[in-house]
Amino acid sequence: MWKSLLKLRPLAERFIKCEVGNGLKASFWNDCWTPLGSLIKCLGDDGPRRLRIPLHSSVAEACSKDFWNLPHPRSENEVILHAHLTTVAPPVPTSSADEFFWTVDGIKLSKFSAPKTWQQCRPREPPKEWSKLIWFSGCVPKHAFNMWIAQLDRMPVRTRLERWGVTDASNCPVCLFGIETRDHILLTCGYSSEIWRYVLPRLESPNVCFMNWTELLSWIKTPVRGNFCTLKKIVTQSTLYHIWRQRNNILHNQVLIPPDTVFRIIDREVRNIFLGRRGRRQHSLVFLAKV
Structure with missing residues (x-):
């Protein structure tokens, strides 16, 4: 000592x-x-x-x-x-x-x-321009951490596991066709795209389609009114978290929940998050309609 x-x-x-x-x-x-x-x-x-x-x-x-x-x-x-x-x-x-x-x-x-x-x-680096998109007042720690790992491109997707020699397979375990990268499993995979098609119309973005991570960040940073910006960030993090959770679910348990069911889970979770923000305005919840 x-x-x-x-x-x-x-x-x-x-x-x-x-x-x-x-x-x-x-x-x-x-x-x-x-x-x-x-x-x-x-x-x-x-x-x-x-x-x-x-x-x-x-x-x-x-x-x-x-x-x-x-x-x-x-x-x-x-x-x-x-x-x-x-x-x-x-x-x-x-x-x-x-x-x-x-x-x-x-x-x-x-x-x-x-x-x-x-x-x-402590060692310091210049503030990252994306930091406030991930860490903000009202974020859910596990969701924010998951998005932080995704932002750093450190998620253990199969392409990374293949480079480490852990596995020989690099195909997506969900759709079985594409190469599993961060952008594919979270944004462009058929399964994740279907979940985003449920989510985005509730955020007044029915025609938005993400092809890569940069497009997702640009969409989050787009100026919007009031606390709708916070809603966008919370919904985005929740969606990414549950997509990744379902990826692990099928990989380890061979079980995959339908996209509409995953959306209902996201919808209920976001409602609970905002209802738990005591003393704050709740009108943003109207954009997440029940299905």
Whole structure:
């Protein structure tokens, strides 16, 4: 446990800053008391020899009365250090004690904050333009996760399983004719197309036909009135989820529910989702008529 924590010391160094007071506690070489960070890392292992300051010296021990006791700089980093120290008054014994702070993004914190530290440490990428089509207020987590995997094209369709050497078959287990890719099983397969023909008229899109994933996303992003946009996203995610569920059903149980039955399941599920949104308008449900 402790060995694992000690391995995080290099990561923690970037957050721990020292504000020099009397200079008795702050380490000249190891603490981050200048903008250069740890001086031993900045100037190298031979820094103590070149500056004639022992490795375990405090900041106060690098001073002689009212000036810094440093030799003439002989490297670029030493020049930068000298230039910085000309703007800093040497510590005096009458000053307050040295203080150490946990800082995040240059802001001093009164105590350690795990959320703020994680936000600073975690790897970041530019926001994806499709993120709000998948993750939004009111989404069903399992539906959103399924669509997220589909968006990344990471669904275990047979073409991917074939590349992994898991199976020799790449044909669609539902229609038995097409090659099973993400776009085929979710959008263009005869079975999934039939389900979409039930769903789309309820969303005022009777003439829409999706040939690929890009067309589906473009349709979702098409501006619409009020909370009808949320309805489109919820219905889309529910439809994709149940199509994929039926694909697994026939693959593992050799059972396939008719498309009209699947639509009734989707219709009831979407109604329950909106009825569960307490205090919100429900008029969008009129677009999902019972069959």
